[in-house]
Amino acid sequence: MANDDIWILGINMTKFGKHPNEDVVDLASEATLAALADAGVTMADMGILAAGNLMGAAAGIGQQLQKQVGQTGIPVFNVANACATGATAIRTVIMAIKAGECDMGLAVGVEKLSGAGMLGAGMGPAASDEWTPSGRLGAVSGLEGKLGTDMMPGVFAQVGMEYGHKYGGTSFELFARISAKNHSNSTLNPLAAIQKDMTFEQIMAEPMIAYPNTRAMCSANSDGAAAAVLVSGEKLRTLSKEQQRRAVKVSASVLTSDPYEEGCQILPNVNTLTRNAARQAYELAGIGPEDLDLVELHDCFATAELVHYDNLMLCPEGGAVDFFESGAPFRTGSTPVNVSGGLESKGHPIAATGIANIWEICHHLRGEAGPRQIEGAKVGLAHVIGLGSACGVHILEKSGL
Amino acid sequence: MADQIPLVDYLVLGDSPHLVANECTNCGARYFDRRNACASCSGLTFTKADIVTDGEVRAFTIVTPWVPGAAPYVPAVVDCGGTSVRANIVNTEPDAEHVTLGMKVRLTTFPIGTDTAGTEAINYGFEPAN
Numbered sequence A: 001m002a003n004d005d006i007w008i009l010g011i012n013m014t015k016f017g018k019h020p021n022e023d024v025v026d027l028a029s030e031a032t033l034a035a036l037a038d039a040g041v042t043m044a045d046m047g048i049l050a051a052g053n054l055m056g057a058a059a060g061i062g063q064q065l066q067k068q069v070g071q072t073g074i075p076v077f078n079v080a081n082a083c084a085t086g087a088t089a090i091r092t093v094i095m096a097i098k099a100g101e102c103d104m105g106l107a108v109g110v111e112k113l114s115g116a117g118m119l120g121a122g123m124g125p126a127a128s129d130e131w132t133p134s135g136r137l138g139a140v141s142g143l144e145g146k147l148g149t150d151m152m153p154g155v156f157a158q159v160g161m162e163y164g165h166k167y168g169g170t171s172f173e174l175f176a177r178i179s180a181k182n183h184s185n186s187t188l189n190p191l192a193a194i195q196k197d198m199t200f201e202q203i204m205a206e207p208m209i210a211y212p213n214t215r216a217m218c219s220a221n222s223d224g225a226a227a228a229v230l231v232s233g234e235k236l237r238t239l240s241k242e243q244q245r246r247a248v249k250v251s252a253s254v255l256t257s258d259p260y261e262e263g264c265q266i267l268p269n270v271n272t273l274t275r276n277a278a279r280q281a282y283e284l285a286g287i288g289p290e291d292l293d294l295v296e297l298h299d300c301f302a303t304a305e306l307v308h309y310d311n312l313m314l315c316p317e318g319g320a321v322d323f324f325e326s327g328a329p330f331r332t333g334s335t336p337v338n339v340s341g342g343l344e345s346k347g348h349p350i351a352a353t354g355i356a357n358i359w360e361i362c363h364h365l366r367g368e369a370g371p372r373q374i375e376g377a378k379v380g381l382a383h384v385i386g387l388g389s390a391c392g393v394h395i396l397e398k399s400g401l
Numbered sequence B: 001m002a003d004q005i006p007l008v009d010y011l012v013l014g015d016s017p018h019l020v021a022n023e024c025t026n027c028g029a030r031y032f033d034r035r036n037a038c039a040s041c042s043g044l045t046f047t048k049a050d051i052v053t054d055g056e057v058r059a060f061t062i063v064t065p066w067v068p069g070a071a072p073y074v075p076a077v078v079d080c081g082g083t084s085v086r087a088n089i090v091n092t093e094p095d096a097e098h099v100t101l102g103m104k105v106r107l108t109t110f111p112i113g114t115d116t117a118g119t120e121a122i123n124y125g126f127e128p129a130n
């Protein structure tokens, strides 16, 4: 292990779902203490803490967490980057270790969302007796439902439909079958918020949220937390053989934002920044998409999963439908995608998601995934995207020890 | 006729209603919001550009409102001569038989309400061209 390599020493995710009796600090503490125990280290070993809780971004979850698990005086970075908040926390810790500021650090993401309903509604200006233009569009009224939608299900529905317009081959049923794959996978994941096998017919019969996404094709709002301990290669060499054996190498850690393209301020372009992140990650890791044993990608909606097959270059450009139809992204396929059940069934506690998907990959690379283990997994990719937009891609490799 | 005000300031009312964009004089990027600078080239100067009123549906969805009994609406991205425009598809049934990808549409305007001063707010949408 080279001195400047970065490794995940310990990682944990809580059960996703409803946690009515625990607050965000409880959940963050649970994931943190478990990640530290998994790593065989303590808060006293941490040189930096990066933490995110998107819905409470102003409250300083990092320091709130320290008040419960260890006020060691280390620098805290409270991060917020939409659904990429967890990946941003990890990226922040990695940058600190790479910069030589410390040799070990902790990244945490936590959210309480159950019962939150649809996210992203732009309610616009308050009603007034007289039409009064306000905001950057000089709008005299809220625009949701009048000029398109800012609600996530409708935005990501259009993302999938746009792909269908460009390349053809999509249909309501296709998106439902993608969702059925993930719901089937969730039956093997005891930490998933929803563990219910559903046929594509059942999924199509669910209430329509934003065509072609029915309720079962939308990520499940849930509570949960995830935490990871990261360490430099130099420090890892001083730790025990067992710690070295279970450590997972971070072969690439990339964060991008969306570059300008025509139309990107009309409908968010989630494609180019993902493609850019993937390209950089493959180059950094010296690994190609064909080398991946499993992928956890950001299926916030079934329509999103399809476009990311293409964006992550798991298939030739324009070939996402064929890729799915070939069976490649199924558990038994050549590139299993979202064997955790994905956000549609595992759940999507926003700031936790970008660490939880890395946990899933680590679980398989360590050979600890139980009944859902992808046999012999050596390399995996975790992808997350936050609208606005931010994209995180991490490529992870099994320890050679 | 009552006074009218557009829902958004980039909608121009009158005899031939149309949309107008802020176009970067350096790179030609078009925006509908108030600008500080250009997101494409960081240019600082803009000119007004009229947007053609016919287009093609590049993406759409059909949103089921949370309010019980409210009608579904059809947010879409319409390609108007190379400029992407955001709007609802209107004047057709809100279902995937009547709204299709690649469908030809044209701009239309309609009132959405009147305030206490008697001013009518006007919105725009796109309706099937055929």
Ligand SMILES: [Zn+2]
Pocket (backbone or CB within 6 Å): B024, B025, B026, B027, B028, B029, B038, B039, B040, B041, B042, B043
């Ligand atoms: Zn420009």
